[in-house]
Amino acid sequence: MNLRDRLVAQLETARHRSSVLTAIDDTELVAQHSPLMSPLVWDLAHIGSQEELWLVRDVGGREALRPEIDGLYDAFQHSRASRVALPLLTPEEARAYVAEVREKSLDVLERHPLTGRRLEEAGFAFGMIVQHEQQHDETMLATHQLRVGGPLLSAPPPPPGRALPAREVYVPAGESVQGTSTEPWALDNERPAHTVSLPAYWIDTHPVTNAEFTAFVEAGGYRDPRWWSVVGFQHVLDEGLVAPRFWSRDSGGTWFRRRFGVVEPVPGDEPVMHVSFHEAEAYARWVGKRLPTEAEWEKAARWDPEAGRSRRFPWGDGDPTPEHANLGQRHLQPAPVGAYPAGASPLGVEQLIGDVWEWCSSGWEPYPGFEAFPYREYSEVFFGGDYKVLRGGSFGTDAAAVRGTFRNWDHPIRRQIFSGFRCARDASGV
Incomplete structure (x- = not known):
């Protein structure tokens, strides 16, 4: 499939998913199901607004369709909680x-040479919009989870799972190499590729399961401050x-x-889901382990020791298929542990892509040599603060919007996202 046809197909896939998520009663679309999320109708129009700004106006050089609504759908002008009151x-x-x-947009795509400015080279702007729509589709899916009703x-x-030969x-x-300088649609925070040197460590072969996390709950883990950071345990108390x-x-x-x-x-x-960074950190401490750093997670996911290089994905350089990972809202839940043997990394780590976003211990920071592109508000304005990194995507992430280098971030208290984790530990003396 040539580049133009691939872009058309991915734009259509994203729009089909947006349509499925919004093909519901209008009262559901305009309601605010949680102050953490926008009304679904805001997300839908925001998808169109961003597409118009970048593909129709910027790349296409066309006149604005609805310039009077730009401010309504600017995510930085209005908080999610306030958007329901906007016109x-x-x-x-x-x-x-x-x-x-x-x-x-499709007319622009048909006529454009897909070369020129950095924004246009290899169809980057179109790929960026595909990813943007799919990211909002996952956000809308999270809103569906928060709504009350049938x-x-x-x-x-x-698919069914299977027993794995080892727990870690x-x-x-x-x-090993972290990040990328060659992936054509990689976003700015994934760039540039750089070498990292890590000591030896152990990492779980699969995410922590519901059964494993239940043991922590039943053992009184939420009542014992020994396992929590001071901030984390205070949050447990404040929120009950x-x-x-x-x-x-x-x-x-x-x-x-x-x-x-x-x-x-x-x-x-199944991998445990809807847990915050604080909960993940507490569980890891309870079992005598810790959360992996972002660099450890990516090395486990991408590094091929025999070839001496980092792959695009754990299984290789080819795009994900249904045999590799649970992506794209295909199943509406994580798959059982061991469901995707074809998706294993060379080291034998499984389900690194899809199922649940995985919390890492690292804060949200730029890579050495980071350059904001094409706008500061995608990544740069969020660096620092209390944000923690999440990696790997979830069952609600589309294949177009995740790869071995893709980085996500959120506040450590967030639980409405499709987040889980796996543990790691030092290997000193091995």
């Missing part, structure tokens, strides 16, 4: 707007946390979860 486009108007923008979405279950693998000391978000226990002691409107027993063999 937003109605669902009908939003659908018509994004359709008109897409028609013009299920509005459906999907088949993931040894990663030898040495140099007793288990991952969306979990509840019946009178018989069985744990249930609410998943997109369905209440079901917590499946023990």
Whole structure:
């Protein structure tokens, strides 16, 4: 498939998913289901607004369609909690707007040589917009999880899991490459490629499961400050946390979860999800381990010791397929541990891509030689602060919006995202 056809296909895939997520009653679209999230209708029109700004106006040099709404859909002008009170486009108007923008974007794509400015080279601007729409699709999926009421979405279950030969693998000391300078659609915070040198360490072969995390809960982990940072335990007390978000226990002691409107027993063999950085850190300390650094996570995911190089993905350089990873809202839940043997890294680490975003111990900082592109507000303005890195994507992340170098970040208290973790430990003396 040539570049132009690939871009058309990925734009269509993203728009189909946006349509599925917003093909619901208008009252659901305009409601604010949580102060953490925008109304779904805001996300839909914001997708169109960003596409118009970058593809129609900038790359295409066309006249603005709706310049009067630019401010309404600028994510930096209005907090998520305040967007419900704005004079937003109605669902009908939003659908018509994004359709008109897409028609013009495809016309620009058909006529553009896909070379020229850095923004245009290799179709970067179009790839950026594909990723932007898919990222908002995952945000809208998280909003669906936060809404109250019966299920509005459906999907088949993931493939079955299998037992893995070991709970952790040894990663030898040495140099590896982190980040990329060659991935054409990589975002600014993934760049540039640089060499890192790490001591030896052990890392879990799979994310921590619900059954494993339940043991922490049942052992009184949420009541014992020994396992928590001072800030983390204070948050537990302030919020009254007793288990991952969306979990509840019946009178018989069985744990249930609410998943997109369905209440079901917590499946023990799936990666635990909807846990904050603080919860992940506390569990790791309870089992005598720690969270991996971002560099450790990426080395485990990408480093091929036999070839002496870093791959694009754990399994190699080819794009993800359904055999490699649980991505793209295909199953609406994480897959059981061991479900994707074809996605293993050369070191034998599995499910690094898809299923759940994985918290790392590292703060959100730029790589050496970082350069903001094409705008500061994507990455640079967030560096520092209390943000923590997440890696690998979730079942709600599309294949177009994740790779071995992709970096995500959020506040350490966040639990509405599809976040889990795996543990690591030092290998001193090995």
